[in-house]
Amino acid sequence: MSSKFPDWNNLAGFGEKMLDQALGHVGSLAGRMLEGNVRLGVTGLRRAGKTVFVTSLIDNLIRGGRLPFMDVVASNRFLAARLRSSPDRSAPRFAYEKYLANLTATPPHWPAATTGVAQLRMALRYVPVSSMRRSIQPISTINLDVIDYPGEWLMDLPMLNQSFAEWSSLTLELIEHQPRRQIGARWLHWLSTVSADQTADETTAKEGAAHYTEYLHACRRSQANLSLVQPGRFLEPGELAGAPVLTFCPLPAPASGSAPAGSLWALMSGRFEDYKTNVVRKFFLEHFARLDRQIVLVDVLGMLNAGPAALHDMRMALTACLEAFRHGRGGWLSKLTGGQIDKVLFAATKADHIAASQHGNLKNLLDMLVSEARNAIRFEGATVDTMALAAVKCTETVTTEHQGRKLACIQGTPLGRQKPTVLFPGSIPDGPDLFPLDIAQPYRFMDFEPPAGVGRDGRGLPNIRLDQALNFLLGDRLT
Amino acid sequence: MSDRNHSAPVWQAPVELEPLRPAPDGGGGNRPGPDEFAGPAGAEKVRDISRWNWAVPAFFGGVFALVLVVLAFDASDLLSRAFASGYAFGLGVSGLLALVVFAALWLALDEAISIRRLRRIDALRAEAERLVIADGHGSAGHFADAVSGFYRDRSDLAPAIESLHTSVNDAHNDREVIALIDRQVLAPIDQSAYNSVLRASRDTAVATALSPSAALDVVIVLWRNLKLVREVASLYGARPGRFGSWRLMRRMLANLAVAGVAEGLSHVAVEALGGSIAAAISTKLGQGMVNGLLTARVGVATMVLCRPVAFTPANRPSLGRVRTELLSVPKDVL
Numbered sequence: 001m002s003s004k005f006p007d008w009n010n011l012a013g014f015g016e017k018m019l020d021q022a023l024g025h026v027g028s029l030a031g032r033m034l035e036g037n038v039r040l041g042v043t044g045l046r047r048a049g050k051t052v053f054v055t056s057l058i059d060n061l062i063r064g065g066r067l068p069f070m071d072v073v074a075s076n077r078f079l080a081a082r083l084r085s086s087p088d089r090s091a092p093r094f095a096y097e098k099y100l101a102n103l104t105a106t107p108p109h110w111p112a113a114t115t116g117v118a119q120l121r122m123a124l125r126y127v128p129v130s131s132m133r134r135s136i137q138p139i140s141t142i143n144l145d146v147i148d149y150p151g152e153w154l155m156d157l158p159m160l161n162q163s164f165a166e167w168s169s170l171t172l173e174l175i176e177h178q179p180r181r182q183i184g185a186r187w188l189h190w191l192s193t194v195s196a197d198q199t200a201d202e203t204t205a206k207e208g209a210a211h212y213t214e215y216l217h218a219c220r221r222s223q224a225n226l227s228l229v230q231p232g233r234f235l236e237p238g239e240l241a242g243a244p245v246l247t248f249c250p251l252p253a254p255a256s257g258s259a260p261a262g263s264l265w266a267l268m269s270g271r272f273e274d275y276k277t278n279v280v281r282k283f284f285l286e287h288f289a290r291l292d293r294q295i296v297l298v299d300v301l302g303m304l305n306a307g308p309a310a311l312h313d314m315r316m317a318l319t320a321c322l323e324a325f326r327h328g329r330g331g332w333l334s335k336l337t338g339g340q341i342d343k344v345l346f347a348a349t350k351a352d353h354i355a356a357s358q359h360g361n362l363k364n365l366l367d368m369l370v371s372e373a374r375n376a377i378r379f380e381g382a383t384v385d386t387m388a389l390a391a392v393k394c395t396e397t398v399t400t401e402h403q404g405r406k407l408a409c410i411q412g413t414p415l416g417r418q419k420p421t422v423l424f425p426g427s428i429p430d431g432p433d434l435f436p437l438d439i440a441q442p443y444r445f446m447d448f449e450p451p452a453g454v455g456r457d458g459r460g461l462p463n464i465r466l467d468q469a470l471n472f473l474l475g476d477r478l479t
Numbered sequence: 480m481s482d483r484n485h486s487a488p489v490w491q492a493p494v495e496l497e498p499l500r501p502a503p504d505g506g507g508g509n510r511p512g513p514d515e516f517a518g519p520a521g522a523e524k525v526r527d528i529s530r531w532n533w534a535v536p537a538f539f540g541g542v543f544a545l546v547l548v549v550l551a552f553d554a555s556d557l558l559s560r561a562f563a564s565g566y567a568f569g570l571g572v573s574g575l576l577a578l579v580v581f582a583a584l585w586l587a588l589d590e591a592i593s594i595r596r597l598r599r600i601d602a603l604r605a606e607a608e609r610l611v612i613a614d615g616h617g618s619a620g621h622f623a624d625a626v627s628g629f630y631r632d633r634s635d636l637a638p639a640i641e642s643l644h645t646s647v648n649d650a651h652n653d654r655e656v657i658a659l660i661d662r663q664v665l666a667p668i669d670q671s672a673y674n675s676v677l678r679a680s681r682d683t684a685v686a687t688a689l690s691p692s693a694a695l696d697v698v699i700v701l702w703r704n705l706k707l708v709r710e711v712a713s714l715y716g717a718r719p720g721r722f723g724s725w726r727l728m729r730r731m732l733a734n735l736a737v738a739g740v741a742e743g744l745s746h747v748a749v750e751a752l753g754g755s756i757a758a759a760i761s762t763k764l765g766q767g768m769v770n771g772l773l774t775a776r777v778g779v780a781t782m783v784l785c786r787p788v789a790f791t792p793a794n795r796p797s798l799g800r801v802r803t804e805l806l807s808v809p810k811d812v813l
Binding site: 066069352393398421425443444 | 650651655659663
């Protein structure tokens with residue numbers, strides 16, 4: 001009989017159990033000290049390439065053939081990596097095999113957009129550098145935890161510090177400007193028919209939420225590719241589809257300053273608070289609160305395609321959601337318990353969509369875009385770097401001649417086509433003047449299909465600077 | 480930022496180029512071979528600011544020519560006198576003379592080849608530095624070919640060069656390619672060179688600590704340093720020859736001077752301490768350590784001079800490990 005009261009007839013057994021438990025705790029603590037866990041936060045807005053990045057990261061660590069810039073690999077100390085079951089059994093496992101199969105299929109295709117959270121743990125085995133550690137433990141292990149989630153959910157994090165009134169006024173202020181004003185016309189019209197003070201009823205709430213969700217979807221679909229769309233679960237509800245916690249929307253503040261109980265404002269405000277506590281805070285605590293390292297993936301090229309509004313929007317969105325994380329440099333205690341992010345890498349993804357000679361400019365542009373967030377993180381004491389990378393390299397850089405000029409072009413299969421082609425993707429200016437007024441749409445960077453037969457050579461998915469990113473993020477933990 | 484050389488001056492709209500036609504230089508078929516590689520292409524030569532004086536070369540050239548003439552006269556004199564005293568004797572002497580001349584030519588050729596190899600290493604290093612400073616893209620492929628061509632006949636480096644070629648791709652910029660050469664091809668050489676330095680400094684330390692006389696010290700240091708320089712240089716593919724480079728020689732001469740002086744000092748010290756055995760032993764040991772450290776310095780200097788890519792602050796060989804290694808010498812000797 002197992003109850004919290006010991007079985008008095010079997011005291012010895014009880015003692016043994018206690019001892020077992022205690023030893024188990026000590027053992028796991030020692031294991032933590034010796035094994036070390038690294039929680040890597042892969043942060044990125046929608047379509048930044050989180051899923052493909054995680055897939056390529058896992059594949060490259062497992063195969064280990066394309067990581068020459070990882071010190072642990074270059075010095076032949078890296079033994080191998082393998083997948084382990086995650087200690088958190090509640091979240092679904094990251095379907096690495098499925099995504100890899102997508103990429104290596106004939107014809108290859110990109111994984112579909114992520115709709116829910118998934119996580120995976122990898123164990124990395126290596127030989128430590130210091131001879132003292134080697135004498136205690138000839139082979140060390142660290143566990144690398146990565147999670148994947150819809151980028152939309154990231155946009156919920158700034159809401160944690162806002163009240164319903166604050167959030168409403170910010171959202172309503174945002175919709176004052178084009179192109180949102182046009183996109184949200186229907187919702188704005190609905191808003192003009194209701195007042196915050198009116199008596200709450202479920203139909204009105206549902207109506208409002210439906211109009212607002214439609215507006216968010218339109219923002220996401222729009223030409224301008226807007227990033228700042230809150231709340232994220234309205235777009236990707238995950239397991240919450242149709243739950244009452246998702247039926248609210250921003251409201252203009254009641255004229256009298258406060259609304260009576262039972263009013264529409266009170267109902268929406270209550271649901272907003274519910275959403276914050278039960279959805280956002282839960283997600284944050286489970287997955288983001290104890291990160292050690294963070295990589296922020298930014299689809300700079302996509303934003304350039306979409307225009308200045310998108311770029312501005314993305315900048316605001318990034319700065320806002322990075323504030324939620326705890327950056328800084330902790331001592332040995334925080335290393336043991338985890339808790340502060342001490343290294344952050346900003347990465348411009350899809351660097352293979354431009355010629356390699358442009359990577360320097362892409363990195364400079366990213367530097368410029370994230371300068372505020374980067375300075376804030378640096379101020380907290382964490383180390384920050386920026387990089388232009390591609391998780392899966394789909395193109396080759398070639399030099400061709402066009403109208404008497406030599407152009408650095410790329411060769412690859414554009415999305416939706418069957419045959420590879422050579423194209424000049426355009427160039428990135430190296431100054432702050434990104435959108436010259438005399439050219440209507442200066443950027444048309446194309447997406448590419450994964451190359452046929454990718455990863456067949458068994459060395460890991462081809463990538464650009466994934467190894468340098470990993471060395472920056474994990475290198476000091478693999479010594 | 481605006482002075483980057485790869486910013487396009489003219490706006491070029493994105494365009495798709497059909498059909499597929501890479502430019503002729505994209506394929507890499509006509510890259511210059513390792514022997515065609517001729518130093519830093521765009522680097523301006525540093526102008527010699529010292530005033531050129533015609534009298535200096537004229538003086539040394541004249542002296543050299545005169546010495547040659549004197550030698551030729553002496554040789555013909557010698558030959559005629561040898562033939563005068565007997566035909567067989569004359570033949571023998573002329574054979575000896577031919578041997579000397581031939582050997583001298585052979586030595587000169589050998590030296591010329593080794594100097595040429597050192598020059599090529601210098602050129603490679605200058606080119607690497609230029610590429611790193613320019614921070615461009617697409618020109619380091621030639622450099623990688625030049626380095627792998629330089630180590631073409633080294634079978635022990637073949638796997639490293641093979642892995643270099645598999646890991647470099649078109650997305651790497653020049654700095655990254657050079658960093659890859661550094662860590663994949665040169666790092667293993669550094670490791671074994673550093674091990675020879677460690678061995679040599681231990682040898683010198685132990686031997687000079689045990690040797691009874693200053694003259695013997697000097698001989699040991701000279702021999703071991705020469706051997707070390709040759710070992711390290713041949714690891715990097717350079718052949719310093721009998722004279723090597725003057726910088727190395729200067730360092731070695733400084734070492735020899737210290738070996739002599741240390742001996743003199745040790746006598747003074749021992750006498751001042753009353754000449755006890757312990758004092759004598761400890762000064763001898765101290766002297767050995769100094770010689771060991773100096774040998775290590777020569778070795779590290781050789782590594783710096785013979786490396787086709789300059790060391791970065793991150794991988795510069797340090798004397799730290801040599802020091803700890805040398806501190807264990809007293810235990811071994813006593």
